[in-house]
Amino acid sequence: MLSVAITHRLGSFTLDVAFDSEGGLTALFGRSGAGKTSLVNAIAGLFRPERGYVAVEGEVLTDSATRTFVPPHRRRIGYVFQEGRLFPHLNVRQNLLYGRWFASGAKGGSELDQVVELLGIGALLTRRPANLSGGEKQRVAIGRALLSRPRLLVMDEPLASLDEARRAEILPYIERLRDEMLVPIVYVSHSIAEVARLATTLVVLSDGEVAAIGPTAEIMGRIDLFPLTGRAEAGAILATRVAGHDPQFGLTTLKVAAGELRVPYFDLPVGTALRVRVRARDVMIALAPPQGLSALNVLPGTVTEISAGDGPIVQVRLDCAGEALIARLTRRSVETLSLTRGLRVYAVIKSIAFDQHAFAGATPAAASADAEIADG
Amino acid sequence: MFFGFSPDELTAIKLSLRVGFWAMAGSLPIALAVAMLLGRGRFWGRSLLNVLVHLPLVMPPVVTGYILLILFGRRGVLGAFLADYLGIVFAFRWTGAALASAIMGFPLMVRSMRLSIDAVDRRLEAAAATLGANRAWVWLTVTLPLILPGIIAGMILSFARALGEFGATITFVSNIPGETQTLPTAIYTFLQVPGGEAGAFRLTLVSVAISVAALFASEAIAQRASRRAAGL
Numbered sequence: 001m002l003s004v005a006i007t008h009r010l011g012s013f014t015l016d017v018a019f020d021s022e023g024g025l026t027a028l029f030g031r032s033g034a035g036k037t038s039l040v041n042a043i044a045g046l047f048r049p050e051r052g053y054v055a056v057e058g059e060v061l062t063d064s065a066t067r068t069f070v071p072p073h074r075r076r077i078g079y080v081f082q083e084g085r086l087f088p089h090l091n092v093r094q095n096l097l098y099g100r101w102f103a104s105g106a107k108g109g110s111e112l113d114q115v116v117e118l119l120g121i122g123a124l125l126t127r128r129p130a131n132l133s134g135g136e137k138q139r140v141a142i143g144r145a146l147l148s149r150p151r152l153l154v155m156d157e158p159l160a161s162l163d164e165a166r167r168a169e170i171l172p173y174i175e176r177l178r179d180e181m182l183v184p185i186v187y188v189s190h191s192i193a194e195v196a197r198l199a200t201t202l203v204v205l206s207d208g209e210v211a212a213i214g215p216t217a218e219i220m221g222r223i224d225l226f227p228l229t230g231r232a233e234a235g236a237i238l239a240t241r242v243a244g245h246d247p248q249f250g251l252t253t254l255k256v257a258a259g260e261l262r263v264p265y266f267d268l269p270v271g272t273a274l275r276v277r278v279r280a281r282d283v284m285i286a287l288a289p290p291q292g293l294s295a296l297n298v299l300p301g302t303v304t305e306i307s308a309g310d311g312p313i314v315q316v317r318l319d320c321a322g323e324a325l326i327a328r329l330t331r332r333s334v335e336t337l338s339l340t341r342g343l344r345v346y347a348v349i350k351s352i353a354f355d356q357h358a359f360a361g362a363t364p365a366a367a368s369a370d371a372e373i374a375d376g
Numbered sequence: 377m378f379f380g381f382s383p384d385e386l387t388a389i390k391l392s393l394r395v396g397f398w399a400m401a402g403s404l405p406i407a408l409a410v411a412m413l414l415g416r417g418r419f420w421g422r423s424l425l426n427v428l429v430h431l432p433l434v435m436p437p438v439v440t441g442y443i444l445l446i447l448f449g450r451r452g453v454l455g456a457f458l459a460d461y462l463g464i465v466f467a468f469r470w471t472g473a474a475l476a477s478a479i480m481g482f483p484l485m486v487r488s489m490r491l492s493i494d495a496v497d498r499r500l501e502a503a504a505a506t507l508g509a510n511r512a513w514v515w516l517t518v519t520l521p522l523i524l525p526g527i528i529a530g531m532i533l534s535f536a537r538a539l540g541e542f543g544a545t546i547t548f549v550s551n552i553p554g555e556t557q558t559l560p561t562a563i564y565t566f567l568q569v570p571g572g573e574a575g576a577f578r579l580t581l582v583s584v585a586i587s588v589a590a591l592f593a594s595e596a597i598a599q600r601a602s603r604r605a606a607g608l
Binding site: 103 | 500504505508510521522604
């Protein structure tokens with residue numbers, strides 16, 4: 001589908017990245033200055049790397065070996081920029097249709113009505129970009145890119161310039177894009193919460209190189225990558241399904257492979273599939289089923305890995321009926337409990353830990369349920 | 377009758393407007409190309425071109441007129457060629473007055489356009505490219521609308537400069553009633569003859585009125601265009 005290999009020197013920094021993507025949403029995750037923007041600019045043809053190879057759907061767009069370089073306007077790669085970049089002299093409708101006009105020869109893709117409905121921008125069509133909020137601008141920018149009939153959509157930190165509330169407003173639309181439009185997306189982000197929620201494939205970049213690539217849950221569950229995925233925010237992803245609601249206490253029960261989780265109430269139909277990110281710092285470990293404890297969630301599991309190193313903090317990876325769960329403990333606790341690989345233990349998670357940031361959004365399988373939970 | 381214009385005066389007014397219009401219209405495409413070149417181009421001789429464009433602004437107008445006479449006179453290098461092969465004559469014709477005015481207004485026009493070209497957010501052009509627009513379309517649909525206020529302001533400045541042009545015009549094409557006698561030269565002529573003050577005064581009022589109207593129009597158009605470009 002998408003195949004990228006870029007080598008480029010920028011001063012003392014060298015970008016040397018290669019990855020393939022087979023559709024879905026591929027997140028390029030890394031700290032600021034990891035070369036993420038240069039990478040997507042190279043994919044879109046806005047930047048010509050010293051050495052590089054970019055192919056989409058089998059068509060070679062950049063190949064320094066054969067001096068191939070297709071200019072950006074012939075690549076059919078939709079680009080959603082961090083700052084929107086709407087044309088100020090055109091209204092929303094004209095902005096949306098701008099790329100459509102140049103793509104009139106191409107087939108397929110989505111129609112204006114469909115995109116307007118998907119992004120909820122029907123009321124904005126006659127407005128000018130200067131009169132839109134940041135979130136509205138970004139939705140229009142997404143629509144504009146979609147309507148140019150792209151083979152691939154690249155999004156460069158589309159939420160970075162927005163505040164928390166605006167982000168929550170847009171995330172569900174990007175999920176719908178991923179699940180309904182079937183356009184492959186390359187999504188650049190330095191927010192682990194966004195990536196956990198959106199990505200099907202995760203590419204972790206560090207110092208201009210690919211540190212890891214794989215399915216999101218697998219990468220998020222690797223404790224050796226914690227320094228890169230952000231120690232405080234990192235955590236495993238569990239696949240769950242809404243099992244029931246408890247209106248008396250305002251709780252929702254989620255079914256996971258190893259048991260049940262009780263979390264603050266979310267208005268979702270029973271049976272909806274959810275991805276839940278459990279931050280490692282919210283997980284405690286007990287040797288026996290705990291008694292007299294306020295935490296509501298206890299999952300049995302087996303210790304599969306304990307991170308190496310001499311630091312005071314240790315990551316412990318558990319296998320809970322086939323799913324990975326990661327706990328962040330002190331080295332002292334690990335020694336007190338004599339945790340070793342293969343030991344049967346109980347993971348304890350406070351319900352409160354499941355705030356809205358923990359919810360990684362509806363999985364592709366549940367797209368029809370139209371789950372938009374995180375905008376609360 | 378104080379406000380009854382004599383035929384000579386009417387001729388001067390009409391000629392001035394014609395000269396101003398053609399000076400503006402003729403230099404528009406060249407000025408736009410030069411402004412784009414100076415704003416975007418990276419080539420050898422760029423600063424030389426920049427100096428050349430601004431020369432009429434700082435040289436005495438008489439010098440500019442004299443250079444035009446040398447180049448475009450009947451026996452001038454370019455003048456002889458144009459007259460013999462294309463039948464275009466500038467010397468002592470209204471076209472010469474338009475040429476002199478165009479040259480004098482050229483730096484003003486280019487400067488005004490340059491300012492707006494430099495202010496264009498080039499990231500918008502990159503965005504247009506990712507949406508499928510080639511360079512020509514990007515220029516037509518993004519760059520041009522965004523620099524329109526500067527273009528209009530430049531046109532008005534050039535037109536106003538043409539109406540006021542005196543030194544280069546009188547040196548290059550003289551002061552021939554009905555052919556090269558524009559408002560300023562007509563006023564000058566009136567002041568040279570006894571009893572000409574009334575005519576000079578009437579033409580002065582016309583000059584002032586045209587200038588004020590031109591400035592108001594440019595202000596209004598430029599404001600509308602920049603509001604549009606800013607997305608309001």
